[in-house]
C-alpha cells in the first residue's frame with residue numbers, strides 16, 4: 001500500500017515536472033512521420049473544437065490560456081461548417097477544386113513585437129498542419145514576434161489588404177501575382193509571415209523594382225535592422241527549413257521574404 005502511494009506520488013511529481021518543460025516529442029513525431037510519408041498521422045486533430053469560441057486576432061491573457069490548456073491553444077481541426085461558411089466565396093472561391101477535407105484549421109498563440117500574446121488562426125493543407133502547429137508553438141515559446149494571424153477571409157481574401165495589415169496567412173485560392181498559374185497558397189502549402197516587413201521583391205530589366213505590398217518599399221533592401229524582419233539563420237527560418245520548407249528569400253529571380261512553402 002505504502003509502496004503504491006509512493007509510486008503514485010513520484011509519478012505525479014514526474015508528470016508535473018515534465019509538463020513544465022518544453023516537450024516537443026509530439027512535434028518530432030510529426031516530423032518523422034512526414035518523412036515516412038504517413039500523411040494521415042500528420043493530420044491529427046484535437047478533441048476540443050473551439051471554432052466558435054476562438055477569438056483570433058484578440059489579445060489573450062494568461063488566465064484564459066491556463067483555463068483552455070496549452071494543448072488546446074495549439075491544435076489542428078477539420079474544417080467544420082462555421083469555418084466553411086467563413087471561407088466560401090472568399091479564400092475558397094467559386095471554382096476551387098480543393099476538397100475541404102484536404103484542408104485543416106490550425107489554432108495557435110503568438111506574440112507581437114511588444115510581447116503581447118494573441119490568438120492566431122490559419123487554414124492549410126493537412127500535410128503541413130502538424131508542421132505549422134509545432135513551428136508556431138516553438139516560435140511562441142521563444143517569443144518570436146508575429147503581429148497578426150487571422151484568416152485572409154477577414155480581408156475579403158484580398159492579399160494586398162492582408163499584407164498591408166501585416167497579417168500572416170496561408171490558404172488562399174489564387175493565381176501567382178502577374179501570372180496564370182495557381183499559387184502554392186491555393187493548395188494551402190505556402191504561408192506568408194509578417195508580410196508588411198518581408199515583401200515580395202522583383203527587379204525588372206530596366207532596373208526598377210516591383211515591391212508587394214507597395215508601401216513596403218523601404219523593407220525591400222534587407223541590410224537594415226527593423227521589427228518583424230525574417231533573416232536567413234533566424235529561428236523562423238531554421239524551423240521551417242528543418243521541416244523541409246523552401247524560403248522565398250532564397251529564390252534567385254524574385255525574392256519573397258514573407259513566403260515559406262512545401
Ligand SMILES: [Zn+2]
Nearest residue numbers: 190191192259
Ligand atoms: Zn506567399
